Amino acid sequence: MGARPANPKIRLEAATKTFDARGLRVDALGPVTLTADDGEFVVLVGPSGCGKTTLLNLVAGFEFPTTGRVLVDSGPVGGPGPDRVMIFQEPALFPWLTVRDNVCFGLRQHRHLDERERRGIAERHLALMHLEAFAGACVHELSGGMKQRVALARALAPEPRVLLCDEPFGSLDALTRERLYGELQEIHRQTHTTILFVTHNTREAACLADRVVVLTGRPARVKQVLPNDLPRPRDFYNPRIVELASRILDELKAELDVVGEGSHAG
Amino acid sequence: MPDRRDTVRQDVGLLVFLLLLVAVWQAVYSARLLPDYAFPSPLEVGRRLVELARDGSLGASARASLVRMALGFSLSAALGLLIGVTMGASRLASRLLKSVFLGVQTLPSVAWVPIALLLFGLSDAAVYFVIVMSSTSAMAIATADGIANVPPLYVRAARTLGVSGAAMGYRVVLPAALPQVVGGIKLGWTLGWHGVVSAELIKSSIGLGFLLYMGRELNDAAQVVGIMLVTIGIGLLVDRFVFGQIERSVRARWGLER
Numbered sequence: 001m002g003a004r005p006a007n008p009k010i011r012l013e014a015a016t017k018t019f020d021a022r023g024l025r026v027d028a029l030g031p032v033t034l035t036a037d038d039g040e041f042v043v044l045v046g047p048s049g050c051g052k053t054t055l056l057n058l059v060a061g062f063e064f065p066t067t068g069r070v071l072v073d074s075g076p077v078g079g080p081g082p083d084r085v086m087i088f089q090e091p092a093l094f095p096w097l098t099v100r101d102n103v104c105f106g107l108r109q110h111r112h113l114d115e116r117e118r119r120g121i122a123e124r125h126l127a128l129m130h131l132e133a134f135a136g137a138c139v140h141e142l143s144g145g146m147k148q149r150v151a152l153a154r155a156l157a158p159e160p161r162v163l164l165c166d167e168p169f170g171s172l173d174a175l176t177r178e179r180l181y182g183e184l185q186e187i188h189r190q191t192h193t194t195i196l197f198v199t200h201n202t203r204e205a206a207c208l209a210d211r212v213v214v215l216t217g218r219p220a221r222v223k224q225v226l227p228n229d230l231p232r233p234r235d236f237y238n239p240r241i242v243e244l245a246s247r248i249l250d251e252l253k254a255e256l257d258v259v260g261e262g263s264h265a266g
Numbered sequence: 267m268p269d270r271r272d273t274v275r276q277d278v279g280l281l282v283f284l285l286l287l288v289a290v291w292q293a294v295y296s297a298r299l300l301p302d303y304a305f306p307s308p309l310e311v312g313r314r315l316v317e318l319a320r321d322g323s324l325g326a327s328a329r330a331s332l333v334r335m336a337l338g339f340s341l342s343a344a345l346g347l348l349i350g351v352t353m354g355a356s357r358l359a360s361r362l363l364k365s366v367f368l369g370v371q372t373l374p375s376v377a378w379v380p381i382a383l384l385l386f387g388l389s390d391a392a393v394y395f396v397i398v399m400s401s402t403s404a405m406a407i408a409t410a411d412g413i414a415n416v417p418p419l420y421v422r423a424a425r426t427l428g429v430s431g432a433a434m435g436y437r438v439v440l441p442a443a444l445p446q447v448v449g450g451i452k453l454g455w456t457l458g459w460h461g462v463v464s465a466e467l468i469k470s471s472i473g474l475g476f477l478l479y480m481g482r483e484l485n486d487a488a489q490v491v492g493i494m495l496v497t498i499g500i501g502l503l504v505d506r507f508v509f510g511q512i513e514r515s516v517r518a519r520w521g522l523e524r
């Protein structure tokens with residue numbers, strides 16, 4: 001992939017996170033050092049409960065590292081901001097707003113836009129997700145996959161430079177998921193947004209990532225980084241995707257074994 | 267949305283059921299199980315109501331009660347929402363006020379009448395006081411609970427889209443809490459209606475409560491029962507066609523119905 005630019009978009013420097021849960025100290029994130037370049041699609045895979053979500057929360061600004069630093073554009077993250085939009089496993093759409101107004105939601109913070117411009121941007125992003133016919137619909141009228149696509153459109157409408165995805169396709173059926181892989185890759189191609197994507201689905205990781213970062217069990221550390229420069233758009237059934245997925249799976253299995261032995265010994 | 271024909275069928279069913287109740291009432295009356303000075307027949311009640319309507323006292327009284335309610339309840343709703351939002355915004359306020367309001371709610375509305383008379387004498391302010399004390403706490407608690415029950419994920423989603431501070435309140439928390447707030451207002455209306463009739467029963471020279479009191483003074487059981495029915499009827503109509511309608515449309519929008 002050539003030499004890395006000096007200033008990555010996102011940089012974690014030995015970041016750790018420790019929670020204090022009812023007097024019990026929980027190390028959620030081990031020292032993690034990780035970078036994502038501008039426009040790079042980085043997928044984080046790890047055993048469930050390993051602290052992947054905590055890592056995203058640090059970049060989103062929902063939480064702050066206990067030690068180490070989390071930098072975006074070389075500056076420490078001071079809190080949540082519309083330059084780093086996060087989408088969740090649940091679509092988290094607002095049921096009191098129409099689909100269009102949901103997509104407009106983040107744009108209301110942009111005071112320089114007037115209502116017509118906001119609507120225009122919203123409709124453009126809905127069209128990108130093939131949902132223009134549902135602009136006036138209520139949220140509860142949509143299927144699960146459509147809701148998640150609206151959530152994507154809502155996240156992308158303010159044109160964030162970083163998109164943080166916390167297993168956004170985890171609760172969808174396989175067919176809907178595969179379709180969304182295509183749409184997400186197309187959006188990435190068009191917008192060059194830096195994407196940090198958390199999943200435990202190895203095929204998903206292999207299909208989407210420029211770089212797959214395999215994390216250890218809790219507290220999460222970087223175990224292995226697997227570059228992936230297969231040409232895009234990628235087909236979910238491409239044998240090389242399947243092959244990469246099985247390599248990721250091997251790494252994860254090795255990790256589970258280690259965790260298993262560790263708990264046995266302890 | 268239910269089929270229009272279904273709704274009509276349900277309404278017809280309800281009407282038949284009500285007619286059946288009236289028939290049972292008539293049967294009990296005809297069987298002379300209770301002395302007829304205390305237990306009037308449906309016909310007597312109907313006749314008395316027509317008389318009251320003819321001489322204008324029924325309309326004037328119903329109007330008086332509704333006007334008092336409109337004023338008192340508006341005040342009460344404003345107070346209830348304000349206190350509820352304060353409780354929703356501050357954990358301390360919520361802890362302190364909730365126990366007080368739960369306590370206040372256990373008091374029947376008529377129990378506020380003596381203190382209202384001592385404080386405000388024979389003025390209409392006493393009626394408003396009883397309405398407010400009867401209904402504010404229910405609305406405050408519903409609003410506070412609605413805010414406390416807002417899914418944290420909505421707040422996170424809004425924060426990541428750059429919303430914070432007061433905008434989080436009016437763009438996310440209040441709309442998300444609205445179904446519960448509307449439910450509280452609906453309940454508050456019913457409790458306030460109890461309050462206004464209770465207050466009029468003891469203090470006033472006009473109003474549904476006053477007509478009830480006069481019926482008792484004149485040993486006119488038909489008037490007492492008739493006014494009770496009118497009170498129930500108005501209460502139900504407003505509940506169904508004003509607050510019920512609002513509640514249904516909110517719940518339909520939020521996808522909470524069906």
